[in-house]
Every structure is written in structure tokens, then in C-alpha cells.
Amino acid sequence: MDEKDFALLHVLKECGNITHAADRLYLTQSALSKRIKAIERELGCDIVLRTRKGVRFTPAGELALAHTAQAAHELDLLRRELDAAQDTICGTLNAGFALNYSFMHLPQLLTEYHRRYPQVQLNIVTAKSRDLHAILQRNELDVAVLRGEFPWDGMQYLLSQERICAVCTHENEHTPLSELTYINHTTDIAHTALMTRWLHENNLAQTASRINVSDLMTCQELVKRGIGWALLPEVVLAGFDGCVRPCTFSNGEPFIRRMYIDCQKEAEQLPQVQALVDLIKEQYAHRSNAGVIGTAVSPATALSDLP
Incomplete structure (x- = not known):
């Protein structure tokens, strides 16, 4: 088995359907079925059951899923640590941004980040803060900009x-x-x-x-x-x-209402992650000093029925 097989099993589990999984993996159904059979021969056991409602993983298949997910994670960490040892900021960055932040600031942020660090592969997710928090907890993001109060035991910066x-x-x-x-x-x-x-x-x-x-x-x-x-x-x-x-x-x-930058503990020291955090804080400070955030609100006019 290799990393492509790890990804294949993960997609198959997500889709629960041979046809949908084949589409996601840009394979024919026949090619996907053959690869599953090859994995089963290598492992010496059946890992999926085909039913009228799709596919289900056997207990052995669930065990294989858990181990391959851990193996994929360890390989990713190895690559990241090797990237961190290099002088050039490169590697992969998985980042999430709250929808309202994304609408107002994300294009400018990503344009500047890519200009400074063109060798970083960016994987960007935009979603509601509560959904981003769930994705972050699943360790699928390195860093996220969230609005609101969510429990987090990793690195956290108060942005605004x-x-x-x-x-x-x-x-x-x-x-x-x-x-x-x-x-x-x-x-x-x-x-x-x-x-x-x-x-x-x-x-x-x-x-x-x-x-x-x-x-x-x-x-x-x-x-x-x-x-x-x-x-x-x-x-x-x-x-x-x-x-x-x-x-x-x-x-x-x-x-x-507070806005935070939350970061995974193991990703905190990665240069590409720290570079993003620094750029977010830099641009946010610039907007604040320029009067775009906070001070841009016009002077308050008393509303009729409020004290």
C-alpha cells in the first residue's frame, strides 16, 4: 500500500459509494474496484462489503482506515519538519477563514501571501466559524481565523x-x-x-x-x-x-465580539504557518491604523428608544 491507497480508502469511507468515490478520485469504477481487490489481497482480508445502499467497511477495514490515516498524518508531519529545516518558506498550508473575514479581506491576504511565499501550496477553506472550529478540531486545518468564542487548547491570538x-x-x-x-x-x-x-x-x-x-x-x-x-x-x-x-x-x-487566530500545536512552529499569522496581524494592524476597522464607523447617533 502507498499514500494513494491511503487517500483512496479515506475517500471511499467519506462517499460510502463506489461510483461517487471513483468520480472524486478521477478513476473508472472498474479501476477502483480492482485497486480495492489488490489492497484486500495485500492485507489478506476483506475490507469492504458491497450492499444495495453502497459500501460498508468491515471491522478489518475500519482498522485499516485508522492505521492508514495515522500513517498519512505521520508522513505529512515528516514532510513539514523537513520543509521547516530549509531556508526557503515552502511546504503545504491548510488554513480556514470565517465567511465574513473572507468576504472583506481574504483575496488581498492571499494575493500578498502568494507574492511573498510562492513555493507554499495553499489549501484554503471558507466557512462559518462554528464549522471551521469543527474542522480544526479534526486536525484538518493548521490555522483558522474564527469569530466568536470557541474552546481551543492550541496557540491562540486575539486579533480584534x-x-x-x-x-x-x-x-x-x-x-x-x-x-x-x-x-x-x-x-x-x-x-x-x-x-x-x-x-x-x-x-x-x-x-x-x-x-x-x-x-x-x-x-x-x-x-x-x-x-x-x-x-x-x-x-x-x-x-x-x-x-x-x-x-x-x-x-x-x-x-x-472577538476574532481569533487559532493554530494547531504541532503546526505552530512551521515557517509557512507563522508567516501567515504574521501577515494577518500585520494587515489587520494596518487597517486599524488607517481607520478601516473600528474607527471607520460613523459617530453614533442616538436611536430613539435607547438610553
């Missing part, structure tokens, strides 16, 4: 603390928020709890008219069009021409 603001158009700024449509966006459980707390403290939790959307950018666009009001982080408010008020809880604590 964004104020959460109540926003609406200037046309709606003198209308009590309780009389406007509240535009809510989907987020993680911890941030949802803080939003609910703020709404309760300001007697806005029972707003009759509500629209639920899945992302911040749609939420912001609906506010711009005068549909209603929303609770939005500063990261999406650069250039927003409307009524903006940073939120505070009843105990005087500011309503903030």
Missing part, C-alpha cells in the same frame, strides 16, 4: 474586539426601534445569547415584525434599503451611511 452596533438608516433614526422591523442574522450560540440578552435589556425581544437571514451582508443590505434595523459588528460597517450606535449592556459592559 469589534463593537456590536444598533444600526438603521437616517430616515428611520427617530422612529422607535420597537416600531421597526428587526433584521436578525444567524450566528453561533454564544453570540445569539448575547444578542438576546441585549434585546431583553432594551425591551426589544418581543418585536412583532422580524426578518431572519443567514448572513451579515444580507442583513446589512436590508438595513441600507430601509427595511428595518439590526445588530451588526463594526467589521461590516465601514462606509455604512446611516445611524450607528455602539451597544452597551445594562451593567455598563460594552457589547463586543
Whole structure:
């Protein structure tokens, strides 16, 4: 068996179907079946069972999966350590970015990173923070930029603390928020709890008219069009021409949302990983100094029914 066989077994397990696995591996079904038979002959046992619903791994197959996954991981670590011993920053970098960060900053970041380190192979994933956290925990990413609070025992940098603001158009700024449509966006459980707390403290939790959307950018666009009001982080408010008020809880604590860079322990010392972390912090600091983050939010205008 070799690394191609390790990957073949992993894909077959993911797909659970010969046809789909063959498509993923750019093989014919016949070629894939022959390779499975060859692996079984080499191991001296059956590793998959074919059923009407697809394929299932036998107990021996599950054992083979576990060992081949570990072998693939060890080979990857060997290559990375050899890369780290070289003077040139190269190797492979598996990185994940939260959707909102990706929308605002990722193209510029990757363009600059590739310009500086063209020999690094980049494997990039963009997803919601909670999904990236799950991928990171499965050790499928070296580093990830996440928004929100997620447990992590590896290296972690606090990248930013964004104020959460109540926003609406200037046309709606003198209308009590309780009389406007509240535009809510989907987020993680911890941030949802803080939003609910703020709404309760300001007697806005029972707003009759509500629209639920899945992302911040749609939420912001609906506010711009005068549909209603929303609770939005500063990261999406650069250039927003409307009524903006940073939120505070009843105990005087500011309503903030943090952004972190989380990194695997074993990947922390890899030059290509550290170079990405340094570049993210460098560009974020530059945007902050230039007034793009945080200070770009227009001066707060009192919303009618808030203290």
C-alpha cells in the first residue's frame, strides 16, 4: 500500500459509494474496484462489503482506515519538519477563514501571501466559524481565523474586539426601534445569547415584525434599503451611511465580539504557518491604523428608544 491507497480508502469511507468515490478520485469504477481487490489481497482480508445502499467497511477495514490515516498524518508531519529545516518558506498550508473575514479581506491576504511565499501550496477553506472550529478540531486545518468564542487548547491570538452596533438608516433614526422591523442574522450560540440578552435589556425581544437571514451582508443590505434595523459588528460597517450606535449592556459592559487566530500545536512552529499569522496581524494592524476597522464607523447617533 502507498499514500494513494491511503487517500483512496479515506475517500471511499467519506462517499460510502463506489461510483461517487471513483468520480472524486478521477478513476473508472472498474479501476477502483480492482485497486480495492489488490489492497484486500495485500492485507489478506476483506475490507469492504458491497450492499444495495453502497459500501460498508468491515471491522478489518475500519482498522485499516485508522492505521492508514495515522500513517498519512505521520508522513505529512515528516514532510513539514523537513520543509521547516530549509531556508526557503515552502511546504503545504491548510488554513480556514470565517465567511465574513473572507468576504472583506481574504483575496488581498492571499494575493500578498502568494507574492511573498510562492513555493507554499495553499489549501484554503471558507466557512462559518462554528464549522471551521469543527474542522480544526479534526486536525484538518493548521490555522483558522474564527469569530466568536470557541474552546481551543492550541496557540491562540486575539486579533480584534469589534463593537456590536444598533444600526438603521437616517430616515428611520427617530422612529422607535420597537416600531421597526428587526433584521436578525444567524450566528453561533454564544453570540445569539448575547444578542438576546441585549434585546431583553432594551425591551426589544418581543418585536412583532422580524426578518431572519443567514448572513451579515444580507442583513446589512436590508438595513441600507430601509427595511428595518439590526445588530451588526463594526467589521461590516465601514462606509455604512446611516445611524450607528455602539451597544452597551445594562451593567455598563460594552457589547463586543472577538476574532481569533487559532493554530494547531504541532503546526505552530512551521515557517509557512507563522508567516501567515504574521501577515494577518500585520494587515489587520494596518487597517486599524488607517481607520478601516473600528474607527471607520460613523459617530453614533442616538436611536430613539435607547438610553
